[in-house]
Amino acid sequence: MPAKILVTEVIAPEGLAALEARGYEVDVKLNLSDSTLRAIIGDYDALIVRSATNVDKALLEAGKNLKVVGRAGVTCDNIDIEAANALDIIVCNAPTSNIVSAAEHTFALILACARRVPQANQSMHAGNWNREQFKGVELYGKTLALFGLGRVGGAVAERATAFGMRVLAYDPYCNPERATSLGVKLINDLDVILEQADFISVHLPVTSTTENMFGPEEFAKMKTGVIFVNTSRPAILDLNSLADFVAARKIASCGVDVFDDEPCYNSPLHSLPNAIITPHISALTEEAQVRSGVQIADYVWAGLEGSLVPTALTATGSAGEMSRHIAPFVPAANMLGRMVSQIKGSVPRIVKVKMMGNLAELDPTVLVTSVLEGLLSSNYTQCSTMLEAKRYAERHGVDIDCSGTDVAGEYAAGIEIVADDICISSTVFGSEKLPRITSILDYKIDVAPTKHSLIFEYEDMPGVCGIIGTVLGNHGINISTMQIANSDDGTKALVYVNVGKEVSDEIIEEFHEAINLKYLFRISL
Numbered sequence: 292m293p294a295k296i297l298v299t300e301v302i303a304p305e306g307l308a309a310l311e312a313r314g315y316e317v318d319v320k321l322n323l324s325d326s327t328l329r330a331i332i333g334d335y336d337a338l339i340v341r342s343a344t345n346v347d348k349a350l351l352e353a354g355k356n357l358k359v360v361g362r363a364g365v366t367c368d369n370i371d372i373e374a375a376n377a378l379d380i381i382v383c384n385a386p387t388s389n390i391v392s393a394a395e396h397t398f399a400l401i402l403a404c405a406r407r408v409p410q411a412n413q414s415m416h417a418g419n420w421n422r423e424q425f426k427g428v429e430l431y432g433k434t435l436a437l438f439g440l441g442r443v444g445g446a447v448a449e450r451a452t453a454f455g456m457r458v459l460a461y462d463p464y465c466n467p468e469r470a471t472s473l474g475v476k477l478i479n480d481l482d483v484i485l486e487q488a489d490f491i492s493v494h495l496p497v498t499s500t501t502e503n504m505f506g507p508e509e510f511a512k513m514k515t516g517v518i519f520v521n522t523s524r525p526a527i528l529d530l531n532s533l534a535d536f537v538a539a540r541k542i543a544s545c546g547v548d549v550f551d552d553e554p555c556y557n558s559p560l561h562s563l564p565n566a567i568i569t570p571h572i573s574a575l576t577e578e579a580q581v582r583s584g585v586q587i588a589d590y591v592w593a594g595l596e597g598s599l600v601p602t603a604l605t606a607t608g609s610a611g612e613m614s615r616h617i618a619p620f621v622p623a624a625n626m627l628g629r630m631v632s633q634i635k636g637s638v639p640r641i642v643k644v645k646m647m648g649n650l651a652e653l654d655p656t657v658l659v660t661s662v663l664e665g666l667l668s669s670n671y672t673q674c675s676t677m678l679e680a681k682r683y684a685e686r687h688g689v690d691i692d693c694s695g696t697d698v699a700g701e702y703a704a705g706i707e708i709v710a711d712d713i714c715i716s717s718t719v720f721g722s723e724k725l726p727r728i729t730s731i732l733d734y735k736i737d738v739a740p741t742k743h744s745l746i747f748e749y750e751d752m753p754g755v756c757g758i759i760g761t762v763l764g765n766h767g768i769n770i771s772t773m774q775i776a777n778s779d780d781g782t783k784a785l786v787y788v789n790v791g792k793e794v795s796d797e798i799i800e801e802f803h804e805a806i807n808l809k810y811l812f813r814i815s816l
């Protein structure tokens with residue numbers, strides 16, 4: 292029986308034809324409700340979606356035969372990747388398909404705001420001829436601030452330069468050389484960049500550091516008369532606040548393509564004449580649709596045939612036997628990346644990843660990519676080969692390398708990362724395969740880190756653990772794990788403490804006053 296593929300959103304006929312030509316049965320069923328989709332998904336081996344289908348845990352669990360979910364586009368925030376990973380379902384996307392379209396639509400909005408094209412058009416259609424009312428502003432010589440200089444941000448920068456704009460960018464993870472080669476000046480100080488910009492365009496993924504990045508405080512710091520465009524994701528900003536500033540004309544005009552709870556029929560921007568709003572159409576062009584349809588057809592086919600899926604976002608997509616060994620280490624690799632960048636307080640420049648024991652002979656790409664995601668706080672970095680991972684890292688100023696060794700100490704397998712001068716290693720343990728730290732900064736430990744932890748190093752002396760416990764206890768913070776390790780020469784000690792909630796700056800200050808600390812790191816995973 293041929294494999295069955297369900298397509299729930301419009302993809303290019305070229306993509307559908309490619310799947311049918313391979314002998315699959317392809318059903319296109321648009322506008323299904325969540326409950327109908329859940330009722331029928333059990334019949335299908337693969338599902339192809341764009342951004343509107345909610346591929347949550349319940350749907351994935353109902354997909355008893357589901358092997359692949361293909362996203363005909365880039366961002367997979369409508370798909371529960373973690374649940375798919377747990378269920379061994381491959382999730383893949385078409386990451387390069389719509390960059391140009393998204394950049395061009397961003398410019399459509401920038402120009403529409405600057406020259407008031409939609410308003411002038413509407414006025415003409417109403418039988419008017421009001422030239423003065425539609426006086427605009429030029430882009431030439433103006434300053435554009437880009438937030439996020441990745442794939443789409445970079446393409447917008449190239450186009451902005453052609454308009455004679457001065458282009459600035461806020462992107463702490465961007466390699467300065469990439470910025471220079473795009474003719475962009477990096478300014479990684481929010482206040483400084485906000486006050487310089489005549490135009491602002493946002494191209495950020497949603498992460499804990501970008502969510503709600505723009506609210507009343509940030510809008511207030513912008514120049515009066517700024518033009519603000521968001522074609523990235525709605526969670527980046529506070530829409531009510533944006534509407535207030537647009538209504539007050541502090542922001543002269545805004546262009547917005549993405550909304551909470553799409554389809555969105557009403558929002559605070561809908562009634563504002565100087566808000567240009569579009570229904571999530573940045574990627575909606577003939578060309579991007581053909582590219583994403585054809586690319587996703589190829590990757591879904593690879594997944595169904597059990598081949599390597601080049602754009603797999605789940606460890607499962609790395610094919611067969613290898614993934615069974617690699618998959619449990621993906622969270623550990625990500626954790627190591629996050630810990631290292633928090634301990635350093637910045638992105639390290641030289642990173643060496645070592646795959647140890649059973650992992651030594653396997654393709655390291657998935658784990659190196661996961662380390663990079665942790666280091667750069669990005670979601671779903673797209674690297675299907677080590678070469679791509681190295682190039683991606685290079686774009687962010689990181690020189691990354693990977694090696695293998697049969698030796699993994701007392702464990703069957705592990706990963707070690709050395710980032711500049713910081714070394715941490717990890718293994719996974721138990722039926723749940725929880726990541727554990729096995730050594731950190733030359734100290735041997737064995738801790739499964741929780742969401743919040745503290746790492747102390749100090750000249751060894753009695754009573755320090757008591758002080759740590761007392762200070763935390765005084766502030767009502769629970770300790771769930773405390774582990775002590777001594778340096779080889781016995782003069783120094785390291786204490787790793789898992790705590791119940793985030794520790795404030797004031798408490799950190801208190802520790803510095805009470806203990807002769809070499810250092811104290813606060814980690815949030």
Ligand SMILES: NC(=O)C1=CN([C@@H]2O[C@H](COP(=O)(O)OP(=O)(O)OC[C@H]3O[C@@H](n4cnc5c(N)ncnc54)[C@H](O)[C@@H]3O)[C@@H](O)[C@H]2O)C=CC1
Pocket residue numbers: 365366389390393438439440441442443444461462463464465494495496497498500501522523524548549571572573574575667668669
């Ligand atoms: N409206 C639409 O139809 C489309 C929307 N998008 C959205 O556009 C956004 C950008 O997409 P891509 O360029 O492909 O992503 P990307 O991953 O290539 O680039 C994102 C950039 O943001 C930077 N970044 C991450 N955290 C940051 C932070 N805290 N502060 C400053 N910079 C930070 C990264 O270093 C990276 O350079 C995404 O949200 C994507 O979902 C993309 C395509 C179409």
Ligand SMILES: O=C(O)CCC(=O)C(=O)O
Pocket residue numbers: 341342363364365366389571574575
């Ligand atoms: O048109 C679509 O499929 C949405 C594209 C999008 O938002 C993305 O790829 O991030």
